[in-house]
Amino acid sequence: MLPFNRPALIVVLALVAAIFGLRQWGSSQPEEIRKSRILMDTVVEITVFGSASIPLQESVDAAFKEIERIEALTSFFQEKSDLSRLKGAGSMEVSPETAAIIATGLEVAAASGGAFDMTLGKLKDVWQIEGDHPRLPQPEEIKEALAGSGFGALVLEGGRVVRSSPETSIDLGGIAKGYAIDRAIEVLKKAGVEHAAVNAGGDIRLLGDRRGQPWRIAIQHPRQQNGFLGRLLIQGVALVTSGDYERFFEKDGIRYHHLFDPRTGYPATASQSVTVLADTAVVADALATAAFVLGPQEGIALLKKFPGSEGMIVGADGKPAYTPGFGKLIEWQSN
Amino acid sequence: MAVKLILSRMTLLDGVIIAALLAGIGFSFFLLGQRQEGSRVVVEREGKILFSASLDQDRQVSFDGPVGKTILVVGGGEAFIRSSDCRDKVCVRMAEIGKVGEWVACVPNRLLVRIEGDKAGREGNYDILSR
Numbered sequence: 471m472l473p474f475n476r477p478a479l480i481v482v483l484a485l486v487a488a489i490f491g492l493r494q495w496g497s498s499q500p501e502e503i504r505k506s507r508i509l510m511d512t513v514v515e516i517t518v519f520g521s522a523s524i525p526l527q528e529s530v531d532a533a534f535k536e537i538e539r540i541e542a543l544t545s546f547f548q549e550k551s552d553l554s555r556l557k558g559a560g561s562m563e564v565s566p567e568t569a570a571i572i573a574t575g576l577e578v579a580a581a582s583g584g585a586f587d588m589t590l591g592k593l594k595d596v597w598q599i600e601g602d603h604p605r606l607p608q609p610e611e612i613k614e615a616l617a618g619s620g621f622g623a624l625v626l627e628g629g630r631v632v633r634s635s636p637e638t639s640i641d642l643g644g645i646a647k648g649y650a651i652d653r654a655i656e657v658l659k660k661a662g663v664e665h666a667a668v669n670a671g672g673d674i675r676l677l678g679d680r681r682g683q684p685w686r687i688a689i690q691h692p693r694q695q696n697g698f699l700g701r702l703l704i705q706g707v708a709l710v711t712s713g714d715y716e717r718f719f720e721k722d723g724i725r726y727h728h729l730f731d732p733r734t735g736y737p738a739t740a741s742q743s744v745t746v747l748a749d750t751a752v753v754a755d756a757l758a759t760a761a762f763v764l765g766p767q768e769g770i771a772l773l774k775k776f777p778g779s780e781g782m783i784v785g786a787d788g789k790p791a792y793t794p795g796f797g798k799l800i801e802w803q804s805n
Numbered sequence: 806m807a808v809k810l811i812l813s814r815m816t817l818l819d820g821v822i823i824a825a826l827l828a829g830i831g832f833s834f835f836l837l838g839q840r841q842e843g844s845r846v847v848v849e850r851e852g853k854i855l856f857s858a859s860l861d862q863d864r865q866v867s868f869d870g871p872v873g874k875t876i877l878v879v880g881g882g883e884a885f886i887r888s889s890d891c892r893d894k895v896c897v898r899m900a901e902i903g904k905v906g907e908w909v910a911c912v913p914n915r916l917l918v919r920i921e922g923d924k925a926g927r928e929g930n931y932d933i934l935s936r
Binding site: 483504507515698717745 | 822823
């Protein structure tokens with residue numbers, strides 16, 4: 471004997487109630503704020519989750535302000551930046567932030583045998599790949615642009631930056647963005663935020679998890695615009711992907727991109743893309759550029775020198791090489 | 806046995822109510838499916854992607870360009886340009902876009918906003934794209 475007169479009706483009504491209940495439960499999840507701004511020549515997106523007791527909106531605004539502040543210190547184009555002031559000085563005391571960026575950069579430069587190079591300002595000027603009019607310079611121009619660059623051309627003595635030659639032109643494009651998003655995460659942490667993601671054009675730093683689950687990060691396929699190489703389920707780390715598909719122009723069927731090999735002055739040819747995981751975005755950013763230049767074999771060897779770092783390098787032939795730890799984390803995608 | 810018992814107790818009105826509820830649920834899912842025809846909005850300038858986001862998450866994004874700011878509003882499965890510092894405001898007058906292949910552009914500010922299907926984020930299986 472069933473306890474209801476209308477059991478089927480009750481089952482259907484219960485089903486409807488469950489669906490609406492689930493929707494209501496979904497809407498009562500912790501508050502999420504997601505804001506985007508164009509900073510450091512890219513779209514910076516900050517996502518935070520938290521309870522109403524945390525001033526999420528103000529925290530996100532403060533994090534953007536911090537990124538703006540770092541940009542103002544490290545931009546090649548802002549008059550009062552440390553870099554602009556350095557153009558006219560052989561040596562100069564810089565802000566602690568700029569000094570910290572350069573110190574990390576020099577560490578990666580040394581470990582990579584100069585594959586990461588912060589003295590390619592002149593070279594980037596002649597190529598203009600990130601400008602409005604990219605061009606293929608003459609070999610003499612490239613040779614000239616490499617004068618005053620290279621490992622040893624830039625030295626840090628405490629908080630003082632020393633250029634070895636008046637021709638040394640510093641460019642922090644391959645590392646400052648990583649530092650800026652690390653700083654943004656610190657600002658969020660200080661405000662009490664425990665779950666956040668700061669994504670600056672694909673350079674990502676994660677704080678905590680996402681609604682109790684790891685963040686799901688897809689990795690761009692270097693040759694398929696809408697395709698992925700795979701997906702990582704991670705939390706509380708930094709992840710940077712760099713590739714020859716980001717900024718480039720083509721001439722006579724050859725792709726000229728923005729990641730230069732300091733040894734030749736031409737875009738590096740050993741890799742299609744690199745993804746690096748590290749504790750901080752500043753380290754991941756510099757390592758990604760260096761590993762791209764070095765290519766799969768030497769690049770993986772470089773990553774192994776930095777404890778806590780993992781990564782994958784897609785070689786010029788399209789084949790991925792990766793560290794053992796990265797291999798355990800990635801879910802490959804069949805495109 | 807239980808099913809037989811349930812069916813034997815059902816009246817015509819029970820059947821009508823159940824059918825109506827099931828139809829309502831089905832229609833809701835149909836509407837949701839319709840809205841997700843396009844799944845991502847992509848903003849480009851001179852072929853370079855400046856911004857890409859899910860159409861399901863409400864947000865407002867501001868883009869600086871040669872003539873000033875252009876403000877894009879995303880949400881409810883659609884995107885539209887709310888305001889732009891350009892002279893003619895053609896982009897502001899264009900309708901909301903939400904279906905794959907639709908686009909709206911602010912030419913003076915060199916911005917192209919277009920809608921993509923979810924070939925990229927199949928079934929929304931990622932939170933962030935590292936590129």
